[in-house]
Amino acid sequence: MKKLLTVLLVLTVASSLAFAGGGQQGGGSGGVTKGMDRKIVMGYSQIGAESEWRTACTNSVKAAAADFNIELIFSDAQQKQENQLQAIRSFIRQKVDVIAFTPVVSTGWEAILQECKDAGIPTICVDRTVEAPNTLYDVYIGSDIKAEGVKAAKWMVDYMKSTGNTRGKDDGNRTINIVELQGTVGSAAATDRQIGFKEELAKYPNYKIIKSQTGNFTRAEGLQVMEAWMKAPDAGEIDVLFAHNDDMAIGAIDAIKAAGKKPATDIIIISVDAVKGAFEAMLRKELNATIECNPLLGPQIMETGIKLVQKQPVQKWIPSIEGQYDWTTAEAAYPSRQY
Ligand code: GYE
Numbered sequence: 402m403k404k405l406l407t408v409l410l411v412l413t414v415a416s417s418l419a420f421a422g423g424g425q426q427g428g429g430s431g432g433v434t435k436g437m438d439r440k441i442v443m444g445y446s447q448i449g450a451e452s453e454w455r456t457a458c459t460n461s462v463k464a465a466a467a468d469f470n471i472e473l474i475f476s477d478a479q480q481k482q483e484n485q486l487q488a489i490r491s492f493i494r495q496k497v498d499v500i501a502f503t504p505v506v507s508t509g510w511e512a513i514l515q516e517c518k519d520a521g522i523p524t525i526c527v528d529r530t531v532e533a534p535n536t537l538y539d540v541y542i543g544s545d546i547k548a549e550g551v552k553a554a555k556w557m558v559d560y561m562k563s564t565g566n567t568r569g570k571d572d573g574n575r576t577i578n579i580v581e582l583q584g585t586v587g588s589a590a591a592t593d594r595q596i597g598f599k600e601e602l603a604k605y606p607n608y609k610i611i612k613s614q615t616g617n618f619t620r621a622e623g624l625q626v627m628e629a630w631m632k633a634p635d636a637g638e639i640d641v642l643f644a645h646n647d648d649m650a651i652g653a654i655d656a657i658k659a660a661g662k663k664p665a666t667d668i669i670i671i672s673v674d675a676v677k678g679a680f681e682a683m684l685r686k687e688l689n690a691t692i693e694c695n696p697l698l699g700p701q702i703m704e705t706g707i708k709l710v711q712k713q714p715v716q717k718w719i720p721s722i723e724g725q726y727d728w729t730t731a732e733a734a735y736p737s738r739q740y
Contacts, residue, residue, distance in 0.1 A: 435469045436707050442472040443706050444492030446502040449480045451585075451618045452648040453676035457740035458503075458528065458696035465699025471706065480585070480617075482506055486513050493520045499706040501525040506587035507532045514538055523709035525702060529589040535717060539709055542701050542719045544694045546590055550597025552692045552725055553671045557641055558605055560669060560689065560727075566640055567667045574607060577640045580630055581613040582623050582653060584645035591615070594645045594673060611635070616649040623649030624656050631660035644672040647679035647691055654687050665689045665728070675726055677738055683731035690727035696740055 434441045443466065447459055459475075466473035474497060476488035482505050492500050493516060500522055504510060507530060514537040517524050528543035535541075557579075561571035571577055581598075584591030595613075602608050612630055616623035623644060630636060642657075644650035650672035657664040664670055664687040672679060675693035682688035701719055708715050726734055 432470050434471050434707060437710070440470060440472055441498040441707065441710050442474065442495075443703075444474045444476070444489070444495070444497040444500045445702075446476050446478055446485045446488045446492075446500075448478050448485070448503050448505040450477070451480065452646055452674070453678050453740070454646060454648070454674045454694065454696045455618075457676065458698060461697045461699035461740075462501075462702060463699070465703045468700070469703040469707065471703055478505060480505055482509060489513050489517065493517060493522060496520075497522060498710045499523050499525065501527055501702055501706065503527045504529050504531050504589070505585065507589045507592065508587065511537060523706075525705055525709070527698060527702060528696070530593070531589075540705055540715050540717060540719060542698055542705060542721070544721050544723060546593035546694075547597035547600075549673050549692045549694055550594040550599075551601045552597075553594070553643055553673060553690075554598045554601035556690050556692070556725065556727065557643065557669065557671050558601075558608070561641070566669050567663070568640060571607070577605075577608045578611045578635075578638050579608060579641045579643055580627075580639050581610050582616040582626060582642065582644040582649040583613060584615065584618045584649075586615050588618075590618075591645050598643060611639070616644070616652065618646050618648060620648045620652035623652030625652075627653035627656035628659070631656055631662070636660065639668050641669045641671070644670070647672045647674040647676045647682075647688075650688055650691075651678050651682055654682060658687075675723075675738075676740055677735075680726070680731050680735045680738055683726065683728040684735065686728055688728070690725065692725045693723035695721040695723045 433439055445462060450456055478484035500517055510531045510533045514533060524538040526538050526541045530541055561577055614626050616626050642653055650670055654664045657668055670688050671690045673692045673694055675691045679688055679691040705715055
């Protein structure tokens with residue numbers, strides 16, 4: 402029994418170390434970091450692999466680290482904040498030069514950010530914002546997430562007024578019923594998209610969100626939630642689906658088809674990210690529109706990391722550049738899409 406316990410303990414410690422460390426990638430061996438006289442080390446706490454967007458982001462970070470010859474200690478938190486805190490503490494212990502992290506949820510970061518500050522390690526918050534005084538981190542690199550929600554609502558209203566769905570157009574009187582698939586609860590990506598969407602919607606009293614539930618930014622949960630909605634007695638009254646990301650919309654499309662309805666014609670569908678899967682759905686005429694959120698943040702993260710190590714000034718927010726696409730512009734844009 403004792404032996405078994407020891408083996409188990411060793412296994413647990415080994416796997417958690419592998420987990421926190423996550424292995425070193427990028428940067429190759431030897432050499433110096435671009436623009437430096439030595440090689441620098443970056444710890445990166447990624448949240449997981451929930452979506453096509455996230456995979457594109459991770460690939461961009463790893464490729465850029467190799468390109469800049471930065472030694473990257475990459476850690477995957479599997480959607481758990483506690484794993485992120487553990488990883489960041491291990492980066493501090495390893496005395497990395499700079500720490501980058503994507504906060505899975507927006508709260509609960511003050512203490513760890515203070516620990517980084519006390520250790521003199523600069524921090525880069527990536528793609529989701531934190532609810533903490535901005536003196537606690539050095540820079541946020543990512544999108545204007547709230548603006549994405551506003552853009553989605555604007556596109557929806559324009560489309561409902563000009564074209565509409567099988568049930569008709571928005572004539573200003575008819576109630577337009579919306580169902581909303583939210584991202585991970587407590588994440589800035591979900592909270593701010595919802596705030597932006599609702600803020601714009603408030604201008605149009607005949608638009609109503611009749612159901613709203615999380616699908617955790619994944620296809621599987623998007624499908625599950627939509628499946629339940631399509632079985633409810635009021636399924637026939639759904640005019641629009643707003644999904645906080647493309648993966649959930651793609652899952653929901655399958656559920657809509659399985660229920661015998663035509664996605665993008667019976668139910669208008671708008672999502673966020675603009676990943677390849679969304680373009681393919683738009684080309685199949687199953688998704689109406691997607692608002693771009695750029696995951697290719699690797700080069701900006703590495704450039705900023707180097708600047709921070711060199712104690713050069715950086716902007717507090719480095720915004721990503723993005724557009725929006727619908728099924729009339731998808732075909733022309735598709736060949737040049739990188740993610
Ligand atoms: O939109 C979604 C993802 O944090 C902006 O996270 C990101 C979001 C992205 O998994 O697909």
